[in-house]
């Protein structure tokens with residue numbers, strides 16, 4: 001178990017800058033998720049920590065020691081891949097014992113450790129099978145067992161669940177988190193699935209185009225995004241052009257064409273600069289539809305996406321398209337209906353204009 | 359309908375034309391007649407016995423087998439190393455080196471043979487078994503590289519990366535993970551190399567030191583005097599080796615594959 005630190009790390013492949021300005025501390029025993037769209041540099045960060053890539057600039061520290069020049073096989077890391085990467089010509093037992101061979105482990109202890117690892121991933125007794133004789137979910141558990149049996153300082157997981165089907169994925173996600181809690185290893189997890197990130201992480205690092213956009217606890221990045229990019233990437237959001245009208249010790253009052261004046265809590269406006277322009281962010285699920293005449297903004301329902309207990313509404317307020325996600329209480333509103341749109345100012349956030357994703 | 363029967367007829371004819379000579383050789387090898395031709399007078403193993411007693415032929419066979427085995431060894435070793443470099447590493451001039459390695463397939467064998475001889479002359483070196491071995495290895499190398507490379511591309515880097523993350527150094531990773539996964543291709547490549555060397559005649563005629571014969575050059579030499587029935591028997595043996603070795607290898611590979619899974 002160890003703390004991992006990136007100090008102004010940059011990585012370029014020829015002209016492509018895959019990662020830049022990465023300054024992060026992964027606390028000892030924490031579970032951190034790297035989240036971002038395809039190609040934003042998540043894998044590259046993980047590979048640099050593992051030693052499969054060398055940073056172009058900057059330092060990487062594990063347990064306080066700079067390890068830029070330490071080759072991968074001397075770093076004591078657990079690596080779990082999307083495609084499991086179990087050695088097809090070795091039995092499950094041999095796969096799990098593989099890393100133990102390169103450590104001072106007595107023969108007898110080896111067998112015991114393999115059994116223990118299989119117990120941890122709840123697949124006892126499959127030592128003598130070959131990887132091809134296990135299902136995808138089982139193979140991924142073995143891959144996890146193989147990575148944790150060596151008691152790594154850091155566990156690195158690159159989209160370990162994305163090759164599994166939806167149900168299994170959910171189940172594995174819970175289990176993976178439980179195992180991590182139990183052994184307490186510093187874990188860095190890569191995904192582009194936001195629900196996975198929100199459910200599992202102590203902290204989330206949201207990335208975009210090689211840059212870190214925001215680092216924070218799940219509720220922090222979800223409720224208080226610092227940029228348009230983060231707001232859009234996690235959940236469905238509405239972003240409206242706004243003017244800063246006034247500030248006091250608790251609120252920033254924003255004015256929008258659609259909703260008039262809205263007092264946003266100051267804690268939801270951390271990234272807002274001093275200028276007069278701003279963006280008002282409203283989560284789709286924090287926007288409530290009501291029969292017309294109940295105040296708020298007046299909106300027209302353009303389309304309804306029925307999702308069982310939820311309905312997703314595509315609306316238009318004046319010229320502005322908006323989205324709302326509401327529980328269905330009785331009958332959903334229908335396409336073409338005119339409704340009142342109500343917003344809860346405490347669930348809004350104030351963002352600087354034009355940041356992030358551009 | 360008519361077109362199809364015609365097509366079938368021609369197909370059969372083409373195959374008959376290709377395989378008939380081989381069948382003739384195989385049949386005549388067992389003919390007891392003095393003359394290497396039809397009609398067949400009776401079944402006999404006489405020519406095989408004479409073959410076994412013909413010292414020149416036995417010597418040629420030994421030369422061919424040793425040459426084939428060594429060629430397989432050298433071409434396979436070099437082929438694996440070259441494939442690893444070409445598939446797993448990036449370096450300037452990679453495409454050129456690929457082309458260069460494959461080029462012996464494209465260059466006419468005669469040209470290659472003469473070229474190597476001139477080079478040797480320039481170095482003031484005599485023709486020798488070593489030269490023959492080097493030459494055969496050059497001819498066989500492209501086939502090994504192509505087979506091994508194709509397989510290596512299919513072996514995901516993940517396996518090697520996983521092994522290294524678990525503590526294996528690059529050398530251990532190669533012997534524990536990459537090589538075992540590569541084995542079928544290595545095996546196939548070695549077989550190719552052996553067969554190519556064993557069959558080769560054009561380049562061998564240029565390169566062999568005087569007095570040294572391989573099986574093909576021996577047959578060629580014997581044919582110049584007369585068509586002895588011994589040649590049919592020798593042809594039979596050669597066909598058995600060049601067809602039998604790959605078949606045997608395939609069977610072995612399947613056997614091992616089944617045992618493992």
Ligand SMILES: Nc1ncnc2c1ncn2[C@@H]1O[C@H](COP(=O)(O)OP(=O)(O)OP(=O)(O)O)[C@@H](O)[C@H]1O
Nearest residue numbers: 013016017018037038039040041042043044045192
């Ligand atoms: N070996 C490489 N050579 C050249 N460019 C590379 C290499 N590896 C990554 N890149 C580039 O670096 C950028 C970041 O890639 P990376 O694999 O880190 O993305 P990612 O966030 O993991 O994406 P995904 O979600 O698709 O896995 C991409 O633009 C990619 O094309």
Ligand SMILES: [Mg+2]
Nearest residue numbers: 042043044158
């Ligand atoms: Mg990736």
